[in-house]
Amino acid sequence: MPSVAAGFAPDLDKYLKSLRGRPLEWAVESLISLLKRRQIRGPEPCAVATAHVLLQVVARSKWHDVDGLLDNVAQVGRQLAKAQPKELVIGNIVRRVLSLIRDEAAEDRNEASSETQSEAALTPIDGTGSAFLHRSLPSTATRQDPAGGDSSFAAPPPRPGPLTSYSTVNVPKSMSHLLSASSSSKGEAFPSPPRTSGTSTPARVTNQVSSQVHALRSEIIDGIEEIKDEISQVDDRIAAIADVQVHPGDFVLVHQPTPTVEKFLLRAASKRNFTVLIATKPPRKPGEDVQYQGLRTRLTAMGSTVINVMNCGLMAYMARVNKAILGARAVVASGNAVVDAGAAAIARAAKEHGTPVLVLAGVYKLSPVKPPRGTALVEWGAAADVVSYADAHMVRDVVVQHVVTEVVPAECIEMYITNLGTHSRDQLASLIQEHYKQEDNDFHVDRTA
Numbered sequence: 001m002p003s004v005a006a007g008f009a010p011d012l013d014k015y016l017k018s019l020r021g022r023p024l025e026w027a028v029e030s031l032i033s034l035l036k037r038r039q040i041r042g043p044e045p046c047a048v049a050t051a052h053v054l055l056q057v058v059a060r061s062k063w064h065d066v067d068g069l070l071d072n073v074a075q076v077g078r079q080l081a082k083a084q085p086k087e088l089v090i091g092n093i094v095r096r097v098l099s100l101i102r103d104e105a106a107e108d109r110n111e112a113s114s115e116t117q118s119e120a121a122l123t124p125i126d127g128t129g130s131a132f133l134h135r136s137l138p139s140t141a142t143r144q145d146p147a148g149g150d151s152s153f154a155a156p157p158p159r160p161g162p163l164t165s166y167s168t169v170n171v172p173k174s175m176s177h178l179l180s181a182s183s184s185s186k187g188e189a190f191p192s193p194p195r196t197s198g199t200s201t202p203a204r205v206t207n208q209v210s211s212q213v214h215a216l217r218s219e220i221i222d223g224i225e226e227i228k229d230e231i232s233q234v235d236d237r238i239a240a241i242a243d244v245q246v247h248p249g250d251f252v253l254v255h256q257p258t259p260t261v262e263k264f265l266l267r268a269a270s271k272r273n274f275t276v277l278i279a280t281k282p283p284r285k286p287g288e289d290v291q292y293q294g295l296r297t298r299l300t301a302m303g304s305t306v307i308n309v310m311n312c313g314l315m316a317y318m319a320r321v322n323k324a325i326l327g328a329r330a331v332v333a334s335g336n337a338v339v340d341a342g343a344a345a346i347a348r349a350a351k352e353h354g355t356p357v358l359v360l361a362g363v364y365k366l367s368p369v370k371p372p373r374g375t376a377l378v379e380w381g382a383a384a385d386v387v388s389y390a391d392a393h394m395v396r397d398v399v400v401q402h403v404v405t406e407v408v409p410a411e412c413i414e415m416y417i418t419n420l421g422t423h424s425r426d427q428l429a430s431l432i433q434e435h436y437k438q439e440d441n442d443f444h445v446d447r448t449a
Contacts, residue, residue, distance in 0.1 A: 012045040016052060024060045027053055028076055035084040043089045043329050044259075047231050047364050050080055050093040055224045058097075058217060066105045066216070073097055074443045086379045086405070088330035088338065088367045091443070093227070095368065098440040100223040104216060227364070230419070234362035235263045237419035242268035245358060245417070250274040250322040253314075253350075255343045256281075258327030260360050262295050265325075269302040276306045277317055279346060311342050315349060324350045326408065328361040332371045333432060335410025335425040337361070341403040347412040356414035363418050366428065368436045371407075379404040 015034060019027050031053055034040045040049055057076050063069040077094030084090060238260055246252060246268035254261050254276065265276060276299055280291045290296070296306045309317055324346055328337040337359050350357050371377070383400035416423045423431060 012040055012049055015040065015049065019052075019056070024056055027056055028079065032079055032083040035080065035087070035090075038084075041084075041087070043087070043362075043365055044231060044234075046084070046087045047089040047093050048228060050077075050090050051097070051224055051228050051231070053080070054094065054097045055221060055228075058101075058220050058224065064213065066101065069220075070098060070101060073101065077443060086377070088332070088369065088377075089365055091369070092330075092364055092367050092436075094443060095436045095440045096227055096364070097220075097224060098443060099435065099437045100227075101220055102437055102440075104219045104223065231362065231364055234364070234419045235260045238360055238362070238417055239263040239267035241417055241422065243271050245323070245422075246272065246274055247322075248272040248274060251277065251317075251320050253277045253279065253309075253317070253321045253324040253346065253355075255279040255324075255326055255346050256340050257292065257295065258340075258360075260362075261325055261327040264360060265295070266298060266302070269299050269304045273303045274305075276304060277309050277321065278306065279309050279311055279314055279342065281311065281342075311345070314346060318349050318353050318355065321350070321353070321355050324355055324357045326357060326359050328359045328365060328408075329405060330365050330367055330377075331359065331361050331416065331428070332367050332369055332377075333429065334371045335413060335416075335428055336371050336377075337408045337410075337413060338377050338405055339408050341406050344406045344408050344412075347408045351412045357408075357412055358415050358417055359408070359413050360417050363420055363431070363435060366418070366432050366435070368432045368441045377405070377407050 015030065018030070022030075031040070031049055034049075035046070040046060053076065054073055057072055058069065061069075061072045063072055073094065077091070077097075081091045081094065242264045246265075252265070252274055254265065255278075257265065257278065268274070278292055278295075290308065292308075296308075299306050307317075326337070326339050326343050326347065328339055330338040332338075339359075347357050381402040381404040383402050387400050410425050413425065416425070416428065418431075420431070
C-alpha cells in the first residue's frame with residue numbers, strides 16, 4: 001500500500017497531481033488505499049478518480065485486442081469497487097467505460113465489414129492483378145435457348161469474397177492469428193496480387209494491427225474524457241430545470257443540501273422568491289457557527305427567506321411545505337435512493353402529508369444493480385462524531401451507532417431530476433439500459449475464483 005508523505009493531506013486534486021511520472025500500478029494501488037481510508041469520498045470525487053484511473057488503464061496497459069482491454073478494465077474496476085463498496089458510483093463508471101469499449105468496438109467492426117465487402121467486389125481476372133472485373137456490373141446474362149433464340153435472365157448475385165472473421169471486433173486477437181490467416185489465404189479461389197514493394201507481409205500485418213489498436217485506443221480515451229466532462233457539468237444541467245420545479249411563494253424543504261441542491265436553489269432564487277427550510281443537525285458545541293451560512297447569505301441576498309430547522313422539529317413545518325428536495329448519493333435500479341442520514345425520515349413524513357419529494361442525481365449515479373437486502377447500502381460512521389470522548393464514562397455500557405447514509409424507498413419519491421431531465425420511477429429502467437450493457441452489470445463478480 002503506498003505510503004503518504006508527512007504533511008500531505010490526500011484528496012482528489014492532490015492525488016491527480018501525484019500521478020505524474022508514476023507507473024500505472026502505483027496509481028491503482030494509491031487510489032485503492034485512499035478509498036479504503038475514506039480520504040477520497042463522495043459520489044463526484046470517487047467518480048472522477050475512477051474515470052481518471054480507467055483512462056490510464058486504456059492508455060498505458062498492454063492489450064492487443066478488445067477482449068484483453070475489457071479484462072484489464074474489469075480487473076482494475078473490480079479492485080476499486082471492492083475497496084469501497086458503499087460508493088456505487090465507482091461501479092457505475094466502470095460499467096460506463098466497459099459499455100463505451102463495446103460500442104466503439106462494434107462501430108469499428110461494422111465500418112471494417114463494409115469496407116471489406118466493397119473491396120471484395122473487385123476481383124482480379126488473372127494472376128497479374130492488372131485487370132479487375134466489378135462484380136456488381138453484370139446484372140443480366142444471355143443464354144442460348146433450346147429453340148435457337150436468345151433470352152435474357154437475371155444472373156444471381158455473386159457471393160462476396162472471403163472476409164477475415166474476428167471474435168469481437170476487427171482487431172485480431174493475436175499475431176499468430178494474423179500469420180495463420182495470411183498463410184491460409186494462399187489457397188483461396190482469388191489469388192492476391194503480387195507484392196511490388198520490399199515490405200514483407202508480417203510487417204504490413206503488424207502495422208495494420210498497430211494502427212487499428214491505436215485508433216481504437218484514441219476513440220475510447222476521447223469517450224472517457226466525455227464522461228469526465230459530463231460529470232463536471234451535471235450540477236449546471238440539473239440547476240437549469242429549477243425554474244420549472246420551484247414556483248414563487250413555495251416552501252421548499254431541503255436536508256443537508258449537497259452542492260447539487262445548492263446550485264438548484266440558487267438558480268431558482270435568481271428568478272423568483274420563495275422560502276427555504278434547511279434541515280440541519282443540532283450544534284455539538286455552544287457557539288458553533290450556523291451550518292450552511294454561505295448558502296443562507298446568498299439566498300437572502302436574492303430575496304428568498306431561509307429558515308434553519310432542527311431535525312427534531314420538522315413535523316411542525318411539514319404541513320406548510322410544498323415540496324422536499326433531496327440530493328442522492330446513488331439511485332439503484334428499483335428507484336431506491338441512497339441519501340445522507342436523516343433524509344429518509346423527511347421522505348416518509350412528506351409522503352404522509354402528500355408532499356412531493358424530488359431527488360436530484362446525475363445519470364452517473366444511476367446504478368443498474370438490484371437493491372440488496374438489509375442494510376448493505378447503509379454506511380456507519382465513527383461514534384466519536386456524535387458522542388464526545390469526554391463522556392466515555394457515561395456511555396461505558398452503551399453501544400453507539402452513527403449512521404452516515406440510509407435508503408429512501410422508491411414509493412416515497414415523486415420524481416427524479418437528472419442532467420437529462422425529469423423522470424418518473426417507471427422511466428429509470430429505460431434510462432439505465434441506455435448507459436449500461438447487460439453483460440457488464442455483474443462485472444465485479446470474479447468468475448475465475
